[in-house]
Amino acid sequence: MIQPVFQPCSDTVSYAQVEHIAMLRIDNPPVNGLGDTVRAGLYQGVERAQSDSSIKAIVIFGSGKMFSGGADIRQFNTPKANAKPMLRQVIRKITEMTKPVIAAIHGTALGGGLELALGCHYRVATDEAKLGLPEVNLGLLPGGGGTQRLPRLIGVEAAAKMILNASVVKGQRALDLGLIDAVIKGDLIDGAIDFAKGIVAKGEITHPVIDQRHLVRSESTIAAIRGSLNKKARNARAQSAALDCVAYAGQGDIEAGLDYERSRFEELVSGPESKSLRHIFFAEKQALKVDNLPPEVQASDIRSVGIIGAGTMGSGIAMAFANAGFTVTLCELNQAALDRGMAAIHKNYDITAAKGKLTQQDIQKRLDCIKTSTDMEALSGADLVIEAVFEDMAVKKSVFTELDRVCKQGAILASNTSRLDVNEIAAVTRRPQDVIGLHFFSPANVMKLLEVVRGDKTSNEVIATCMSMAQKIGKTPVLVGVCEGFVGNRMLTPYWREAWFLLEEGASPQQIDSALTRFGMAMGPLAMADLAGLDINWATRKRLAPTRRADLRYSKVADRICEAGRFGQKTGAGFYKYEQGSRTPQPDPAVDDIIRACANEAGIARRSISDDEIVERCMLALINEACWILQEGIAQRASDIDVVYVNGYGFPAWRGGPLFYAETIGWGVVLDKIKQLERAQGGHWTVSRDLTSRVN
DSSP states (O other), X not given: OOOOOOEESSSSEEEEEETTEEEEEEOOTTTTOOOHHHHHHHHHHHHHHHHOTTOXXXXXXXXXXXSBOSSOGGGTTSGGGGOSSOHHHHHHHHHTOSSOEEEEEOSEEETHHHHHHHHSSEEEEETTOEEEOOGGGGTOOOTTTHHHHHHHHHOHHHHHHHHHTTOEEEXXXXXXXXXXXXXXXXXHHHHHHHHHHHHHHHTOOOOHHHHOXXXXXXXXXXXXXXXXXXXXXXXXXXXXXXXHHHHHTTTSOHHXXXXXXXXXXXXXXXXXXXXHHHHHHHHHHHHTOOTTOOTTOOOOOOOEEEEEXXXXXXXXXXXXXXXXXXXXXXXXXXXXXXXXXXXXXXXXHHHHHHTTSOOHHHHXXXXXXXXXXXXXXXXXTOSEEEEOOOSOHHHHHHHHHHHHHHSOTTOEEEEOOSSSOHHHHHTTSSOGGGEEXXXXXXXXXXXXXXXXXXXXXXXXXXXXXXXXXXXXXXXXXXXXXXXXXXXXXXXXXXXXXXXXXXXXXXXXXXXHHHHHHXXXXXXXXXXXXXXXXXXXXXXXXXXXXXXXXTTSOOOOHHHHHHHTTOOBGGGTBSSSBOOTTOOOOBOOHHHHHHHHHHHHHXXXXXXXXXXXXXXXXHHHHHHHHHHHHHHTXXXXXXXXXXXXXXXXXXXXXXXXXXXXHHHHHOHHHHHHHHHHHHHHHOGGGOOOHHHHHHHO
């Protein structure tokens, strides 16, 4: 391995010479982001190599784990983000070089990182290197020439699909596409230097992107791709604009295309969809941080996981851990329950394999991670045990009493409760510091969100361990406090309440759900309630009935539907009816009769209700409750609540979450509208100090 001596070009880029090859190293951890000092250093380094007659070629590479992950997100919305030279100026300098420039890629080259590589004459990569342009996931398009250079390199169709799908390709696939020029099997730097020497020896420099200034027009290909786009996708506007840019690459020379790409990028970056998607991107990163956690607190290593309950949630949680390679022991009361749980796991994996997403070898590897037992003693050595039994406090207390006896000291004891008091559960153990809530969302092997519920006595080490573990199994964790329903389900209560009130006042189930899905929700509130199971929330309402204020309006619609034995999809009837084997909701006149009867009983004169009123009241209910949650300290920050609702409750990411959406409306407008509702409906709409403070 060659080990050259480097000299700084800037704080984050250094320069060395190996024989007649200049080496430019990017060193800006953690992802070698293309911040201001990286751009300046690359520009200076390229100029230096160009002016040195002893240099015949240049190799650009990244230190650490990757080539470059793209833009330096730490500089977003700061003057440094726009400091010159900009990335496009660095790339232009590279393309103007009379000496070949080679990008040597390992780890990842994403976004601007790949665009930098596309600006080079040649690209070499390791077999495991990952290359992609994921900007559409943030409501943007590649703004550093990616939409113009990639089609010229690999063709319009392949480039369009790669950009629109935010696809990532590895070394050999990248070589097959023509995206790179060689796969380096041994040491990357040695291989890149040898490649550069070979180019110099040929005495001929080519630049496929520049040489191919015009592409064959391909209207039919573009039209076919445009027709396949999902117009309701959260990044639909960005996909459409990116496709326009790729199409433009076949219509004019590259300089005109770069100008067009820049104009479309600026259009998107200032638009509401991208602002919302970028908000969620940063919010998810911020959610990983635990406020006021002492720096000496370290996460423990979780190796073995026990799960009690092999039902829908338990089996899904088992798959989530097995998919990440954890050793799992699935425990149930009897063998029949275990068999049902394992059958569900097998079926799920078989469906995934049928879609081509898993091989039989992949499935077997996951299944080998899962052991089963009907004896809780089998959990005695587990580092983490998750209870996923029926949502009943007495049942959960019984389980935790036994876990306290069986589990080793230091084991984390977690409940998958969706709304019960974690402190009350912890109190039956002799180790409340080791007890925590881990609220997975169904299906647990698919849904990203994990509410990590901190009890009053939960230790910092347990919190840190669970936040770290969540990331290892591909979850987006959000730390929350103890209250009825935590963050997500607590906010559902007023959301559903407004939907039921609107039913009594004149709206139909299908109108309410249609209005909210058009707003962007993945499902309407009533169809979602049917999917979740109406009996679960009914049991909660009955449990909380003694605490209900008599002076507040209460809708009996949901109760009456449950009293009729209609518990949602599981019984074939809820707010809608469902044909045998179908999940498609159908209007049911019987529900209309129940709604009218409840309205008459409450003395409510039904009226025509607009879709705008439906959306406004349901959204304001979410926003108002979210502000109370913040005031009570249940959530660490407003953006955490947005993460919960986007990742767990189908809130449209392109609207940024309930509280980001409130900002776009304007907090003054939100406050005025809630006060109007408070005057009309009373205490359900009491305003928190947190909300009032946001107006100013």
